[in-house]
Amino acid sequence: MINHESKIPVKVLNSPELKNVKKQILVGPNDGFDGFLREFIISEGGFTPLHKHDWYHLNYVISGEGILIINGEEHLLTRGSVAYVPPMTQHQFRNTGKGELKFLCLVPEKGDSY
Incomplete structure (x- = not known):
């Protein structure tokens, strides 16, 4: 399977729990993969919900600056940062920089819950 992000739909996510977030599902079960590879774009001042669930996250920061809150502790994210969020760990991504995270x-x- 070969694709390009320019051909993949972008979903805009906004609610009281999350703000200024866009998501693309780059690869998923419809492509024969048993998971999801997603790209998130969080605009300035935006954030994902503060939540937890029974699955992991593996993350790689492409660009921008922000924080990942894990169980109440803030961790700086910059281009090249890698993060593992274990299952049942409360977490949230926040854009704290200028431009997109x-x-x-x-x-x-x-x-893939939202």
């Missing part, structure tokens, strides 16, 4: 997020098949 872009990162890849790999989760198992049950992990």
Whole structure:
């Protein structure tokens, strides 16, 4: 399977729990993969929900600056940062920089919840 991000739909996510977030599913079960590789783009001042669930996240920051809150502790994210969020760990991504925070997020098949 070969594709290009310019051909993949972008979903805009906004609610009281998350703000200024866009998501693309780059690879998923429809492509024969047993998980999801997603790209998130969080605009300035944006954030994902503060939540936890029973699956992991593997993340790689493509560009921008922000923080990843894990169980109440803030961790700086910059281009090239890699993060593992274990199952049942409360977490949230926040854009604290100027411009967009872009990162890849790999989760198992049950992990694409929004």
